[in-house]
Structure formats: C-alpha cells, structure tokens
Amino acid sequence: MAQVFNRRTNTIVRLGIFVGIPVILALLTATWWYYTRSDWVRDVGVANAKVQPAGNIPGAGGYSHQLHVGGLKLDCRYCHTGVEISSYANIPPVETCMGCHAQILPNSPKLAFIRNSYAKDEPVQWNKVHDLPKFVYFNHSIHVAKGVGCSTCHGNIASMAVVYKTEALYMSWCLNCHRAPEKFLRPQSEIFNTAWTPPADQIVQGLKLKKDLNIRTSSQLTNCSICHR
C-alpha cells in the first residue's frame, strides 16, 4: 500500500507541535488569567448604576458622596457609625438622611424613596459594592485605629458620585499591606481625609507609626487564621 502521509505532513506536524500547541496554551493561560485575576472581572473603577439603591423602594434615586462628602464636607462617621468600633462600617438608616432631608429639599422627587422608606418603616436595600467572600473576616475598627485611612482602601470617595471599587480586594492585596504596612500608614488625624497622599519620606514616617501603634510583625499579620477564622 502507498504511504498514507506525504512529505508535507512533517512540516504540518512540526508546526502543530512547536507553534500550534504553544499558541493555544498561551491563549488559554491569557483567558484564565484575565478571568481570575484582572481588575476588570471585579468591576474596579466601574461606577455601576446597579450598585445604587436596589429597587425595593419605588422611585429610588441616588445618593452621592461627591455631593455630601465632597461638597457638604460631612464626616464619614456621621453616617458610617461603625468604622471605629466594629468590624462592620455600617450603612446609615434613612433616619440619618431624614435628619436633614426632612428640612432640605423635602419635596424633591429624587428623595421620594427616602421619604417612602421612612413613612413605611422599610429600610432601603443598598447593593453592596465591596463584598468579600463569607469565608474572610475583615474588621474596620482595627485598621482605622492603626493608621490605615479610608482612602487607602476605598479611594477618593469624596469625588465619587456613585461609589465604585478602587481595589479588586484579592487576598494578595490584603497581604501586600499586612507584609509591609509602613508603606501605607498615616497619622491618626488624616484617617478620614479622602485626598491624603503619602509624604516623600513615607517609609520613615510609616515605620515610626508602626512602632508607635505597636503593629505586629508581618509573619503574625499573614497568619491564615487572622482572616480565615
């Protein structure tokens, strides 16, 4: 019987082995990489309309940090009452809004959802923007007490009309700081300053703060059971 393969087969097989397979592998790796570890899959920097209040209250409008924090210079703790004392920062109840909006713009249609919620005694269900998996333990109070400001993790909230993530919240991100917190620490007076930028001698300042605040060593802070309890 004649040969089944002609001469060209050699070239085709070689191309397949040395070009085809590597290219396919590279494409697969790139896709996997993109889908498991990019900022894009985690909606970083995406001011997604769907994060603003869920539609359980008819006529739900939006809440803007840009207006209330950037413009009115409200302190975070006015609304996020838990940040210093609890793991959970707390999302304000409508009563907090009504404290002002009973007087300010009492008839604005954009505020109807607050008034309805208040009248019906039914909380507004805001969608969670920063959402760690349930097997991770995170605590706001310790970070705030140990010189980590809101903007290190949440970005410049005061400039956001709609809150979005500035970090993808991968575990490597937590560890990046837990291994060397001095790169990020700031004086206690700057914690709520959303526009804080590190000084030129950040490492020196940071190391000093680390010592003053009794922050533990990197091996203690990367212990799995700190975050996975």
Add this chain to the structure above:
Amino acid sequence: MQSSKQLKPPVTETYDSLLAPGQSLESVTTKISDIVLFPILKTPTGWLLGFIGAGLLLMLYLYSLATLFTVGIGIWGINIPVAWGFDIINFVWWIGIGHAGTLISAILLLFRQDWRTSINRAAEAMTIFAVACAGIYPLIHTGRPWLDYWFLPYPSTTGMWPQFRSPLEWDVFAISTYATVSVLFWFVGLVPDLATLRDRSTSRIAKALYGLFSLGWRGAAKHWQRYEVASLLLAGLSTPLVLSVHSIISFDFSVAQLPGWHVTVFPPYFVAGAVYCGFAMVIVLMIPIRRVFGLQGLITMKHFDVMSKVMLASGMIVTYGYFGEIFYSWYSSSIYEYYLIVNRFTGPYAWSYWALILFNVLIPQVLWSKKLRQNLPVLFFVSMAINVGMWFERWVIIVLSLHRDFLPSSWASYTPTFYDWSTYIGSFGLFFVLFLLFIRFIPMIAIFEVRDLVHKTTPHTAEHEESGHAGA
C-alpha cells in the same frame, strides 16, 4: 500437540529459557503484531468479556466521582481524627503498583537484564495506568477538583505560594514527574513497533494512526542511534524515580509526628513494598494474558521464576520493616509508640494487622520453593495475596495510627462507606479499560527487542556480526 480450539496454540511450557525454542525473527513479529492487527470484529471473546466487565466498573467509578463532586466528601467515612481513609490508602497502593514497571523498564535496562524484554512493555503500560488511577485520588480527595490548580506554584491572587515545606506539595512534583517520564519512556519505546504496525496493517485508518504516532520512523541507522540515546537518557531519568517517588510518598507519613508514622525506615520500606506489590500485579496480569493470547513462547516460566525471586526479596525487606516497627516501639520508650503496637496486635483493627502479616509475610514464603514458583495457579494465588496484603499494609499504617490520637478523648473509629468502596473498586474499571485497550491496539510485547533477543540467542549470530543490528 492437537488442541480442540483453533485459537489455542499447543502449550509447551519452557522452564529454562527466556524464549521457547524455535522462535524466529519472523515468527516473533507475526505473533505479536497479529494480536493487534486482528480485525476489530474478530476480537477474542475473552477480551470482549473483560472489556464489558471493566466498562461496568468504570461506570461505577464515574458514578461515585459524580456523587463526590456534587455532594462532597461527606459521602466517605472519613472524619476527625481519621481524616485520611480510602483516598490515601488507594493512592499509595496504586502508585506502588506502578513501581514494578519502572523498575523493569529502567533499572533492568541499565543492568542489561535480558529477562525484562518480553514483559517490559506491558509492565510500563501497567505503570502508566496505575499512576493514572493513583493520581486521581489526590485530585479528587479535596472534593473540589476544579480548584486543583491551587496545588501548583503559580502567581496566584492569594499572594501566597503553596507550602513548599510540606511533603504533600512534594508529592505534586514527584508524581507529575513520574507520570511524565513514564509516559515519555513508554512512548519512545513504542515508536519502532508502531512503525512495524504501520507497515503491516492493511486498514487505512490503522495505517494513518500508527503512522502518525510512529513519527516517520523508517528504521534508518540514524533513527536507531537516536533511539538508543533517548531511551538510555530516559532510563537514567526514571531510575532515581523508582526510589524517589515512593520515598516522597512515605514522607507524607514519616514527616508527621504520629506514632507509627514517624520512623526513618519508611522510605526504603515503602519502596520495597511498592516493588513487591508491583511485581505481584505484573504476575497477576501476565498469567491470564499469555494464556488468552497464546504467548507462552515469549513469556516463559523462566520469567515468572525471576519475577517471583524479586518478589521474595522485596517481601523480605518489607517483613524486616514490620519487625523493625515492633522494635522501634519498644526501643523508643514512648508510651504512644508502644501503645500503637499493642493496639495493632489486639485493638479493634487487630484483624487487619494479622491479615497483613498473613498475606504479606506468611503466604509468600512458599516462593522459596522453585517448584511452587513455577506453578502458575499457586503463583497467581500468592500474587493476589500480596496485592491484598499490601493494601492492608496501607490501611494499617493510615487508619490504625489515626484512630488512636494522643488524647483518648479524640479517639474514634473509621468505617468505609459504600462510596469508599465504590471509588476503590471502580478505579479497577479505569485501570482495566485502559489496559485492555492497550493490549488490543498496541503491541504488548516489544517486537524489536524480542527480535533482538532472538538474534542474540540463535547460533547464526556470529556470521552477521558486521551487520551491526542496533536494536536494544
């Protein structure tokens, strides 16, 4: 010399030589390649029945795995403190079986032992399939195999590397290296034979497939020379693996401080156990195969004799290990070690310890007799006993050490569930389906190596010396 069935050749056993008398270059090639090139529709019934049985077991396996993945490892009997059960027992058992193949194909090649020739291909195939069966257990024992890439050191989003100080992580490398080298070695050894099949087959599909995988082999002197270099290199690579893979698996235990695990004898003891069990498996497979396919002329009683001797020797090392363990428990003066042995002798699982001694130590003693070594039913029985015994060995090591923790308050017992058994028994389905496909479609004996043996052992060799045949 007349036999009733036309498929069954006249059986005359050869006791003193590696080839039955009267084998020629041509007869060897025809004999072996005909098994493979037989038309599909005329497949021997024995093979078909075996394949159906194996297929059913494979279904059971797939069913167990599907349940495992959808429900979780709660379907198994493991719990605290016996958190390792059938998954690890079977893993160690299967990977041990693989060792005989590598020993035969690599170490015996380097030592130029002729008796490996007729059995190495099948033994290597056995290695690969056993490693496949073994490798599946660590992959599934987390219950979430889709996250198995976490085993690998890749730049992950956790910002952590796997724990390189853990022997379980070493396993990942030991086994993946072992699997890769074994497959490569096996494939390289197949190339000349695939080319033979390509040239002899008449169907176009067979020609194309064998042609593709024979990588354009033409049997040129250059090809043979490269083949020699490649197989020597791979043999060199595999040789340390025979020792390293099971040593590393033994570290999974001996690096922990559990009584009965924390012993320095573990690596050699595990390697010997692997060879022991592996040779037993080769014998269990070979006895029926040579009968069904009439290969008595190529796999002779001499082969079985030599293999039984290897089994006997490695069995004695394992026995030494058992006595060693008893000695250490006394010599350590540790109440935990001491209690472990008492518990093995008299505890709730004492039956399994005594079964181990019976199967692994007592029964194999019959191999001292040459007459019994060359009696196939006896040999088959002894080899089966060793396979069971080695399984019990892993059971004893794993379950008996775990179920009695340091704190009596955490003592518990372990009972395998239906799914423990079905995942184990089912894995035979995978093994035999692969093995039966192998003997049906790939020459189970290395044609060119046996031809070389014929060439070397027949008297006319001297006249042809200058022809420089370069077969292994």
